[in-house]
Amino acid sequence: MNDVITTGPMRSGFVVLALAIAAGSACAQQNVYTPYSSQQAREHSSSANLVAVGNVSYGTPFRALMLDYQLHTGEHIDTNPTSQLRAINAAQNNKAMAVISRPLMQHEVEAGRFATRVGAEALIAVVNDDNPLQSISVSNLSNIYLGRSRTWMNGKRINAFVAESCVNDTSVYRQEVLHSGLASADVVPLSDESLLETVRSTPGAIGLLPFSSLDMRDLGNLRVLHVGAVEPTYTTIFSGAYELSRPVCIVTDGTPTAQQKQFIDFCLNDVGQQTLANSGRTPLPAAHFAYFDTNTDMSNVQPDTSFALEPDFTGDY
Numbered sequence: 001m002n003d004v005i006t007t008g009p010m011r012s013g014f015v016v017l018a019l020a021i022a023a024g025s026a027c028a029q030q031n032v033y034t035p036y037s038s039q040q041a042r043e044h045s046s047s048a049n050l051v052a053v054g055n056v057s058y059g060t061p062f063r064a065l066m067l068d069y070q071l072h073t074g075e076h077i078d079t080n081p082t083s084q085l086r087a088i089n090a091a092q093n094n095k096a097m098a099v100i101s102r103p104l105m106q107h108e109v110e111a112g113r114f115a116t117r118v119g120a121e122a123l124i125a126v127v128n129d130d131n132p133l134q135s136i137s138v139s140n141l142s143n144i145y146l147g148r149s150r151t152w153m154n155g156k157r158i159n160a161f162v163a164e165s166c167v168n169d170t171s172v173y174r175q176e177v178l179h180s181g182l183a184s185a186d187v188v189p190l191s192d193e194s195l196l197e198t199v200r201s202t203p204g205a206i207g208l209l210p211f212s213s214l215d216m217r218d219l220g221n222l223r224v225l226h227v228g229a230v231e232p233t234y235t236t237i238f239s240g241a242y243e244l245s246r247p248v249c250i251v252t253d254g255t256p257t258a259q260q261k262q263f264i265d266f267c268l269n270d271v272g273q274q275t276l277a278n279s280g281r282t283p284l285p286a287a288h289f290a291y292f293d294t295n296t297d298m299s300n301v302q303p304d305t306s307f308a309l310e311p312d313f314t315g316d317y
């Protein structure tokens with residue numbers, strides 16, 4: 001059964017954008033969060049009002065959002081890490097919010113589930129100017145990071161690095177690049193800043209790090225690779241065209257309850273979006289929809305093909 005992203009009638013981009021601007025204005029007016037002290041947070045969170053299941057373990061985007069929400073509001077959220085399918089089933093009758101990293105499927109939509117997209121998780125691959133590579137496939141990235149490919153086509157040794165923020169059991173790196181396997185012992189985890197500096201100065205280097213790093217640092221002599229001939233941009237990430245990405249969605253049974261909506265609004269306001277960026281995830285693009293969810297019609301969103309892909313040599317790498 002195919003994944004879907006819409007649940008209602010198609011809406012024009014103008015109407016969706018107008019609704020988004022209105023929603024964004026409402027969030028700006030209503031959601032003013034003053035951080036609680038640690039003592040206030042403990043006193044206010046004596047009982048859990050919200051339950052979240054699914055991708056909620058340590059190191060996930062949701063965990064960072066949850067902790068920041070508790071700090072700013074004092075509201076406690078109980079969590080139960082589980083599979084995405086079980087999480088979606090657990091959302092029945094709004095007993096819990098399900099946190100998933102894929103669009104809803106048709107039968108889930110028909111069962112009344114409603115998914116709000118609050119951000120995305122995306123990886124970029126970088127090399128230095130000495131490497132003529134322009135594009136690489138996910139399968140070849142997998143071969144490099146699993147230790148199956150150790151040299152480039154010119155015979156030079158591959159030196160692979162990965163950002164520490166990408167290394168957790170539910171990350172795009174673990175699921176899409178390593179396929180839940182173990183990385184080669186030669187792969188070196190580094191902080192974002194150290195990774196960029198190391199790839200700049202290391203012959204034959206390649207590094208994987210969060211897309212959000214692009215917004216914060218000057219890449220200098222580094223080049224961001226296209227993956228599967230698709231450039232990583234906000235458009236390609238949120239349309240699903242870029243392979244090394246997946247959404248961060250909160251699923252409820254129909255329209256969110258008032259308490260659930262308060263948390264979702266927090267995730268979508270400036271504080272929550274900054275939390276996503278700080279945790280290495282991709283916040284919603286300001287130029288897109290302020291209230292951008294998986295029930296919004298995406299039929300008019302096309303992959304960004306404005307780049308000219310002209311590899312310096314034939315072949316993937």
